[in-house]
Amino acid sequence: MIESYSFGKMVIDGREYTKDLMILPNGEVVSPWWRKTGHELVASDIEVLVEARPGILVVGTGSPGMMKPDPCLRSALEASGTTMVAMPTKQAASEYNSLREQGENVGACFHLTC
Numbered sequence: 001m002i003e004s005y006s007f008g009k010m011v012i013d014g015r016e017y018t019k020d021l022m023i024l025p026n027g028e029v030v031s032p033w034w035r036k037t038g039h040e041l042v043a044s045d046i047e048v049l050v051e052a053r054p055g056i057l058v059v060g061t062g063s064p065g066m067m068k069p070d071p072c073l074r075s076a077l078e079a080s081g082t083t084m085v086a087m088p089t090k091q092a093a094s095e096y097n098s099l100r101e102q103g104e105n106v107g108a109c110f111h112l113t114c
Contacts, residue, residue, distance in 0.1 A: 001100060005093045007063045008113050022046065022109045023096070025054045033109060041069040043076055046109055050080065054107035057082050058096045060089030062111040 003011040010017045012029055019032035035045040041059065043050065049057060057077060061067040065088040077084045085095060089110050099106040 001097050002093045005060075005090055005110075005112075010089075010093065010110060010112055018112070020109075020111050020113075022049055023107060024049065024052045025105050025107045026052070035067075039067045039111075039114075041067055041073060041109070043070070043073055049107045049109060050077070050082070052107055053080070053105075054082055055105040056099055056107075057084045058092050058099065058106060058108040059084060059086035060092035060096075060108065060110035060112075061086055062089055062114050064088065064114060066114045067111040 001013065008018055010021065017029065017031050021029055021031035022033045023029055030048060035041060059069055069084065069086050074084050087095065089112060092108065092110065096106060096108045
């Protein structure tokens with residue numbers, strides 16, 4: 001579970017992360033996580049998550065929400081059975097925890113800064 005988030009820092013299960021990260025549906029954290037283009041999210045940026053086949057993918061778009069998912073990404077994910085929700089990282093962390101507590105098959109990717 002995500003214990004806390006503040007600009008540039010996330011604590012998950014007692015471990016502090018200061019680089020962007022992904023959380024696979026099995027709870028494994030992949031950090032650092034890099035995108036080909038800093039503030040754009042495309043399918044190739046999250047291949048490992050897509051291969052894990054989460055029912056829901058939570059996208060943390062940064063503190064003020066600067067990272068933008070490519071418009072084609074949502075439809076591509078939905079075609080493979082994954083629902084994507086994208087929001088600023090603080091809200092996304094809370095949403096991720098809520099979905100995990102509900103027992104959902106959820107994965108996530110989080111931009112920790114802008």
